[in-house]
Amino acid sequence: MRKLKIAYSRVFNFLIYKYFELRFKKNKEILEKNFDNGRFAIEVFSKMGFGANLIWVLEILAFCEEKNLTPYIKFRNPSKRVGATSFSEIIKVQPENCESATIKYVVIRKFSELNLPNPWDYNARLTIERANFLVKKYIKLNPQILREVNTFEALNFKGHTVIGIHYRGTDKITEAPAVRYDAVLSVIQQQIIELKKELKFFIASDDQGFVDFVRKNIPESALIIRSLKRSGNGKPIHISFKNYRAVNREALIDCLLLSKCSKLYKTASILSGCSVIFNPQLKVEMLNEPYPEYRFFPEKFLISKPKI
Incomplete structure (x- = not known):
């Protein structure tokens, strides 16, 4: 049974690796098309806790505010645990039409994978007042x-x-x-x-x-x-x-x-x-x-x- 679990884990991790490899090749094309349409659609694969994920959301929102882009954000935990997409269920970003078939998402595990021309420094630029503004403007908590x-x-x-x-x-x-x-x-x-x-x-x-x-x-x-x-x-x-x-x-x-x-x-x-x-x-x-x-x-x- 233990050998079977190890084999399953290796296959699962390999498939995840291949998934990212294929998606990263498409990221630049998707990113540029979305920018042309005035939006930033991003799907984050994260194993971090609630607080760290929320800060990442705020960094993304700060980027969108600066660039005048409409944010579309989804979070996914790359695991088989119950509720792997639950962070996006309780922290909803306006607008809520994230499931539209016309929207293609850039997939990342860290911001450097966006390959933007300038370094991602939005954590360093956040203030408590700015974060509170972004929460009030964009975030709708689970009722x-x-x-x-x-x-x-x-x-x-x-x-x-x-x-x-x-x-x-x-x-x-x-x-x-x-x-x-x-x-x-x-x-x-x-x-x-x-x-x-x-x-x-x-x-x-x-x-x-x-x-x-x-x-x-x-x-x-x-x-x-x-x-x-x-x-x-x-x-x-x-x-x-x-x-x-x-x-x-x-x-x-x-x-x-x-x-x-x-x-x-x-x-x-x-x-x-x-x-x-x-x-x-x-x-x-x-x-x-x-x-x-x-x-x-x-x-x-x-x-x-x-x-x-």
Whole structure:
């Protein structure tokens, strides 16, 4: 059985490789024709998480704004997991007629594959205010998810001062120094002492161990924690979990709820960084800094002096 799985994986990867090889040959022709028609139609094959994909969408929208092009954007995860195209289901870009048979899409895995005459530098040129403008102008979030977020906020946030805590506990140790559980606990306890009023802490994390730790040390009455699938083995859930649709959905919900908090304490993570795009007035304190080579938008604007 194991040999069969290995053989299947090799065949699948070979077919993916050949698919890209053929599509890349057509990219230049498709790109030029679409530019002539005033549009930019792009299909991104990405294994990245929700936050990174959203930033890529914003980079594409910034490019279209500058070039006066109508954006048509689709995302696809090159895997056999459930919901491989789910990111495009919850983050819809206007106009929504992406399935028109007359539109041909350029296919890429990274922006350099577009072979544009000028380097792609739109991540470096994004600002929080510009990103918020692009979101409001172009992006339509899944209505069902918005209803769920609003219902959750009404039931759990209303009447309380809610502080968001986002702890990224899996693969970010390659991009930023790890933050100890007890260090985050100290931040929470200090907030309780300083504010001296009823507080709630909305805990968002991919790390089940961190959630369990907080529950052992902070009264349950002070915590707001959603019931969802988290990593219990240190592996990123957007890579290890088989249901990609569920991963994207829960990531968007966490991101929007964090944006509705009075203040956010966070470890390095693009997902929670995106919360400030939906709410530029959100007060944010970073609990660690990404290493210099990983200081991309939006986190490069959130770094001041780490809290711990």
